[in-house]
Amino acid sequence: MKIATFNINGIKARHAALCDWLDEAQPDVALLQEIKSVDENFPREVFEERGYNVETHGQKSFNGVAILSKLPLEDVRRGLPGDETDEQARWIEATVVGEHAAVRLCGLYLPNGNPAPGPKFDYKLAWMDRLKTRAAELLAQEEPALMAGDYNVIPQDADAARPEVWQDDALARPESRRAFREIVNLGFTEAFRARTLGPGHYTFWDYQAAAWDRNDGIRIDHLLLTPQAADLLTDCRIDKDIRNRPKPSDHVPIWVDLAA
């Protein structure tokens, strides 16, 4: 079961490029972030034509997450628990039943948090605290599950081409890295690092200052697996090449293959 996560930076501007990638990568599941669309305006038909079931959790202009799945999506839940006043659309989960195992899928768009310090950084850390609570619940189920998406966290200096410029940024500050580590250390496997070590692997290149041409990237899109999901892991890769295409997102997809 091939499960991808992809921050598409706006479905309205990206649906053609997204379809091209879906057609060739053929993921069974695609967890999307930054659809920047309300549910009613999401072009679900173009994905349904390709055999995908579609569940969205959108809002106007900003944020928004979605799940595309060739298998039926069961028990869909929208919104990260823990704060009834939070109106930002950043979390969606659902279950798919594979041939060998059922997998709980959680798609997330973690707050950017800049400028830091400040209220946006406080919101990021509070959101990560709620994420930790949900993460612990998932682990307690002792079943295959994953939390995947744009974490807006550079876990280590090796995950940035120029770590020194990110030192005081909300994506790399010690508080963000610590909160990320605390979640992983509850018992998750970070899928990419389970298979690939060393520097030079990125999922995001800023549109500005020719970052892509200079390979000035950062690794901020992650898939965290419960032990029962990690036992099924057979592959994890970054589809870097599509950043070269016309009208690319500033992120590229990263995916796992699970024997589920």
Next chain:
DNA sequence: ATGTCGTAACGTTTACGA
């Protein structure tokens, strides 16, 4: 040159978020 995008709106340009 605070360098690029995507989105929305009191829109042919500006503001915001990233």
